[in-house]
Amino acid sequence: MKRSIFVIMMAILLVGLAACGTKESGEKAASGTENKQKEDFVFASSGLYPPFNYTENNKLVGFDVEIGTAIAEEMGMNPKPVTNPWQTIIAALQTDKFDAIIGSMAITDERLKEVNFTDPYYESGAQIFVSKDNDSIKNADDLKGKTIGVVVSSTFEENAKEYTDDVKTYDSDVTALQDLLVKGRLDAVITDRLVGMYAVNQNNLKIKQVGEPIYLDQMGIAIQKDDEELLKKVNEALKSIQENGTYGEISEKYFGEDISQK
Structure with missing residues (x-):
């Protein structure tokens, strides 16, 4: 009888430990998911075009940079602005160095042969x-x-x-x-x-x-030709920041007016 009770107690203890292990593993998994970094949205400019994109105190700033940041956040992504020489910026986009060009690039027929453009974001x-x-x-x-x-x-x-x-x-x-x-x-x-x-x-x-x-010139955001999904997402995010006032606030900061309305 005593042996039976001992066996039952050990079984209960093992079940309890297994449950604790499962809970702990579940908590770690949930924590890992929560801490997972958002996907990066990497967008490029020359960094030599003030007030649209330029370096200040070793940081890339400007109208284009803030617009790109707002678009990334609207898409639930982590904004990551980078620079690239202007003369090779389209070639760099085509080789996956970044996701988009947000650098006051004019929409032209010649460029449309190489990249897709979003709706114009200013003129x-x-x-x-x-x-x-x-x-x-x-x-x-x-x-x-x-x-x-x-x-x-x-x-x-x-x-x-x-x-x-x-x-x-x-x-x-x-x-x-x-x-x-x-x-x-x-x-x-x-x-x-x-x-x-x-x-x-x-x-x-x-x-x-x-x-x-x-x-x-109408300025657009350049996206790789075959990335229709990202083009749609960026267009939707651009429209959202224009409608919710974020675009206007950024524009007022640099130009004293909403240049999307010009």
Whole structure:
């Protein structure tokens, strides 16, 4: 009888230990799931295009960076902004270095052969800038035969070639605009109106914009051609941040207005 009681007690004890082990394992599994990092949304820009994307205190910041971050969070993903040279940025996207390009890339027919674009997230114009003491250039017609500075591999580079064979390319707009102040270096710079005005104000450059914008660009987020699922998700997230006011808040911070409404 005593032996039977002993056997029963041991069986109860073993069942209890097994239950505890199962519970503990379950708790660890749940904890592991909760602590699992969200999937990264890696998006790229040149990092040389203030106020849209640039480095400040060793950190990538700017309008594009904040828009990309808001889109990632809307999709429930972890935002991870990175930089890549502009002239190779599409090739890098095609080789899976990142998920998207959020770097104020103009939507063009040529680029659409290589990538897909989301709905436009803002529109801006190609603007002519000259030094303040330059009165010989008042509009696009005056650019014929002049020396024009542009960012390499930009839509502005192709546009400048319509007016002159003397086109100088730069890695950043700020460097190009600063060269307007070096005698004999450049006659004009063609760049985005918002970028140019920001550079003038931030760097106190003695330059000015002349004439109306030569043309308007619609900027989109570039996604790999075969990634229709991500394209749909990013478009939905972009629409959401525009509707819930997040986009407007970011835009007001950099431009004092909602540039998606321009």
